[in-house]
Amino acid sequence: MIRAGAVQLTSADGGSTIVVPVGTSIAVQLGPAAAPFCWSAPTSSDQRIVEQLTSSSGNDRAGRGSFRARTLGSAALEASMDPRCSPPCGAASMQWRVQVEVTA
Numbered sequence: 001m002i003r004a005g006a007v008q009l010t011s012a013d014g015g016s017t018i019v020v021p022v023g024t025s026i027a028v029q030l031g032p033a034a035a036p037f038c039w040s041a042p043t044s045s046d047q048r049i050v051e052q053l054t055s056s057s058g059n060d061r062a063g064r065g066s067f068r069a070r071t072l073g074s075a076a077l078e079a080s081m082d083p084r085c086s087p088p089c090g091a092a093s094m095q096w097r098v099q100v101e102v103t104a
Contacts, residue, residue: 009077009098011039017099024049024069028077029068030096031062036085039063042096046075050100076100 006025008020020026030039041055042065049072055065063079077098083091 011081012095013098014096017097017101019101019103020037020069020070021103022071024096024102026067026069026077026100028065028067028079029062030064030079031060031081033061033081035061036083036089036091037061037081037094038084038097039081040079042077042079044075044077046073049073049075049102050077067100069100072102072104074101 006068007020009028011030028042033039034075038061039057041057042062042063043052044052051068053066053068056060057063077100079096081094083089
């Protein structure tokens with residue numbers, strides 16, 4: 001799906017591919033996660049293609065980030081929802097990934 005201007009991604013978008021033109025703003029809002037899980041701060045796999053402007057993981061167990069499509073190419077936005085148990089509880093992590101294809 002081609003999107004332009006500003007794009008908002010959530011945990012429901014995990015596993016998808018988006019196609020955006022250069023200059024598109026991408027906001028990521030993950031969670032908040034249910035205890036004992038916590039979202040990590042989302043990251044870009046290639047800062048040259050999709051630049052990370054801000055990224056954080058807060059006390060509310062949510063992961064947030066803002067990104068900008070800089071140039072033609074492909075990059076992934078990635079985060080994980082990890083258990084925060086003490087002592088360790090053995091719960092599995094969940095990976096979140098959205099492939100971003102940047103076009104002219």
